Amino acid sequence: MQADYIIVRFGELTTKGKNRKNFSARLLRNTKEILSGFTRLTYRLTFDHIYIMLNGENPDDVCEALKKVFGIHSFSVCYKIEPDLDQIKQAAAEIINNYEKEAFTFKINTKRNDKNFPMMSMEINRAVAGYVFHHTDKQLKVDVHDPDLMVRIELRKDAAYVMDNVILGAGGYPVGIGGKALLMLSGGIDSPVAGYLVMKRGIDIECIHYASPPYTSDLAREKVLDLLNVLKDYNHGGIRIHIVPFTKLQLSVYQNTDESYAMTVMRRMMYRIAEGVAKKRNIKAIVNGESIGQVASQTLDSMNTINQVITTPVIRPVACLDKLEIIRIAEKIGTYGISIRPYEDCCTIFTPKNPATKPKDYKAEAYEAKWDYAAEVQECIDNIETIVVNANYKNDEDLF
Numbered sequence: 001m002q003a004d005y006i007i008v009r010f011g012e013l014t015t016k017g018k019n020r021k022n023f024s025a026r027l028l029r030n031t032k033e034i035l036s037g038f039t040r041l042t043y044r045l046t047f048d049h050i051y052i053m054l055n056g057e058n059p060d061d062v063c064e065a066l067k068k069v070f071g072i073h074s075f076s077v078c079y080k081i082e083p084d085l086d087q088i089k090q091a092a093a094e095i096i097n098n099y100e101k102e103a104f105t106f107k108i109n110t111k112r113n114d115k116n117f118p119m120m121s122m123e124i125n126r127a128v129a130g131y132v133f134h135h136t137d138k139q140l141k142v143d144v145h146d147p148d149l150m151v152r153i154e155l156r157k158d159a160a161y162v163m164d165n166v167i168l169g170a171g172g173y174p175v176g177i178g179g180k181a182l183l184m185l186s187g188g189i190d191s192p193v194a195g196y197l198v199m200k201r202g203i204d205i206e207c208i209h210y211a212s213p214p215y216t217s218d219l220a221r222e223k224v225l226d227l228l229n230v231l232k233d234y235n236h237g238g239i240r241i242h243i244v245p246f247t248k249l250q251l252s253v254y255q256n257t258d259e260s261y262a263m264t265v266m267r268r269m270m271y272r273i274a275e276g277v278a279k280k281r282n283i284k285a286i287v288n289g290e291s292i293g294q295v296a297s298q299t300l301d302s303m304n305t306i307n308q309v310i311t312t313p314v315i316r317p318v319a320c321l322d323k324l325e326i327i328r329i330a331e332k333i334g335t336y337g338i339s340i341r342p343y344e345d346c347c348t349i350f351t352p353k354n355p356a357t358k359p360k361d362y363k364a365e366a367y368e369a370k371w372d373y374a375a376e377v378q379e380c381i382d383n384i385e386t387i388v389v390n391a392n393y394k395n396d397e398d399l400f
């Protein structure tokens with residue numbers, strides 16, 4: 001017997017009232033895009049589920065991809081059969097026989113929507129469990145409270161649906177339903193996690209990266225693209241990144257600014273460039289990986305002085321997480337190993353020995369008045385290189 005469906009259940013989408021249709025339609029669209037490599041799948045959207053018809057595709061492979069679709073609360077592999085007790089027993093036994101553990105606990109849970117079915121739910125549970133005990137070589141125990149495997153049976157007038165364990169999805173909202181933001185992607189541990197968390201809230205992202213060749217290397221550039229190659233799997237399969245030629249402006253900052261204020265002024269320049277790109281791309285917010293107090297530029301005083309140069313909202317998803325919490329998320333989503341590659345970005349190559357932790361805006365403005373920074377900011381924006389990182393980007397030799 002071969003699995004027929006994967007049943008996808010919604011999470012927070014169920015709270016959306018009149019907007020629910022928009023959310024579920026976006027989720028269906030995102031799901032199709034992320035599963036586009038499985039060419040035989042077909043889909044059916046209902047009020048509270050998406051039914052994915054496998055049509056011979058490997059259910060395990062499809063499930064792995066589904067785990068990265070934001071907006072999905074949970075899903076299960078499902079057999080659609082005739083509402084016949086013997087067929088239900090056989091389907092349940094096959095699910096249990098295919099379960100990887102040799103000795104484990106299970107539970108049968110029946111929901112009888114078709115009240116004309118000649119047996120009550122508890123009777124079906126007992127009958128199916130009894131059949132399973134006699135048709136498997138596994139050492140089985142029933143655990144009604146915390147089973148390793150829950151086999152769910154739904155009886156409807158048209159068919160019976162027998163489902164294996166509930167697999168938790170990524171949660172959150174479908175990417176794109178909340179608009180688009182510009183992620184300041186450094187190549188470190190924090191900013192990819194910030195991108196992941198903001199996508200989980202339904203916000204699509206484009207990215208901006210500041211490169212300072214020859215002080216930053218091609219390997220640092222590749223590191224950033226590889227991070228996006230991971231993040232794209234939580235998106236629609238492709239993320240746009242804007243690479244800023246930052247060398248000239250960064251050198252101007254260090255030539256015209258006292259060392260203690262160099263980081264503050266440099267971050268102010270980065271914010272100005274990011275806002276310019278955001279306005280050009282009709283993007284509504286800027287996202288970064290700042291965590292309060294982690295470095296000198298991320299104290300509240302520094303954030304305030306740096307943030308004053310723009311009016312675009314700045315979202316800081318990891319602001320209140322400590323480093324270990326951020327690392328755990330990075331490990332979970334697959335970015336940590338890339339982020340710790342030893343290739344420096346523009347924020348670390350000229351790190352001052354004694355940066356100001358309580359910088360004043362009037363001092364930063366006085367340093368900026370020494371040269372025509374606005375022209376250099378615009379030059380950075382005008383000479384940006386834009387790349388779309390998707391499934392084919394590793395085959396494009398021009399990117400490296």
